[in-house]
Amino acid sequence: MNGSEITILPFAPEHLEGFRRCVGAVAREKRWIAFTDMPPPAETKQYIEWMLANRLPFFVVLDGGEVVGWCDLSQTNRPTQSHIGILGIGLLPPYRDRGIGRRLLETALEAARARGFERITLHVHANNERARKLYEKLGFRFEGVMRRAFKVDEYYDDVVVMGLLFGEERAVA
Numbered sequence: 792m793n794g795s796e797i798t799i800l801p802f803a804p805e806h807l808e809g810f811r812r813c814v815g816a817v818a819r820e821k822r823w824i825a826f827t828d829m830p831p832p833a834e835t836k837q838y839i840e841w842m843l844a845n846r847l848p849f850f851v852v853l854d855g856g857e858v859v860g861w862c863d864l865s866q867t868n869r870p871t872q873s874h875i876g877i878l879g880i881g882l883l884p885p886y887r888d889r890g891i892g893r894r895l896l897e898t899a900l901e902a903a904r905a906r907g908f909e910r911i912t913l914h915v916h917a918n919n920e921r922a923r924k925l926y927e928k929l930g931f932r933f934e935g936v937m938r939r940a941f942k943v944d945e946y947y948d949d950v951v952v953m954g955l956l957f958g959e960e961r962a963v964a
């Protein structure tokens with residue numbers, strides 16, 4: 792594992808099991824994302840088919856062929872929300888704090904902009920300082936907080952809503 796072996800690629804069907812394992816590992820930490828374990832195979836397959844069919848931005852981080860992270864920009868199926876991408880991101884613990892998350896997020900945001908999204912929405916746990924800092928650095932703004940909206944094993948956290956508007960810089964200027 793060193794920086795030169797790390798690649799960021801668009802998700803391809805051969806990454807499916809690795810992606811599921813990676814989400815499962817981050818979920819079992821029970822701190823950062825809404826899952827607490829690996830999503831069921833059928834659910835993952837359906838989600839991925841939908842992501843690919845709708846050409847939604849979806850990237851994986853590979854270390855020597857192993858999936859060690861992901862970033863997906865999904866959507867609701869409501870027509871009034873078709874301009875919004877909903878961000879999910881995660882890296883396995885050994886790959887954190889090395890600048891990979893920033894590279895991954897920049898790649899995904901570029902793809903989101905190219906696809907025509909106008910807004911990116913995300914939910915982040917209030918105690919997840921590292922993720923919040925990263926989002927702020929890339930232009931996301933704090934939009935509100937859902938108090939005690941995350942609970943696992945009697946551990947609670949607030950859930951912060953953040954949003955990025957592409958072109959906001961121009962709108963404000």
Ligand SMILES: CC(C)(COP(=O)(O)OP(=O)(O)OC[C@H]1O[C@@H](n2cnc3c(N)ncnc32)[C@H](O)[C@@H]1OP(=O)(O)O)[C@@H](O)C(=O)NCCC(=O)NCCS
Pocket residue numbers: 817823824880881882883886887888889890891892893894913914915916919920921922924925928
């Ligand atoms: C959140 C996550 C994707 C960030 O990726 P990362 O590779 O660890 O972050 P980076 O190394 O790219 O750091 C990004 C920035 O945050 C800052 N940062 C890193 N760790 C930090 C910490 N503990 N506290 C505050 N800021 C921190 C860095 O200074 C960096 O800024 P810089 O590029 O100006 O130096 C990754 O840590 C992760 O997968 N965490 C667990 C899952 C998770 O939290 N997912 C998000 C759910 S909303």
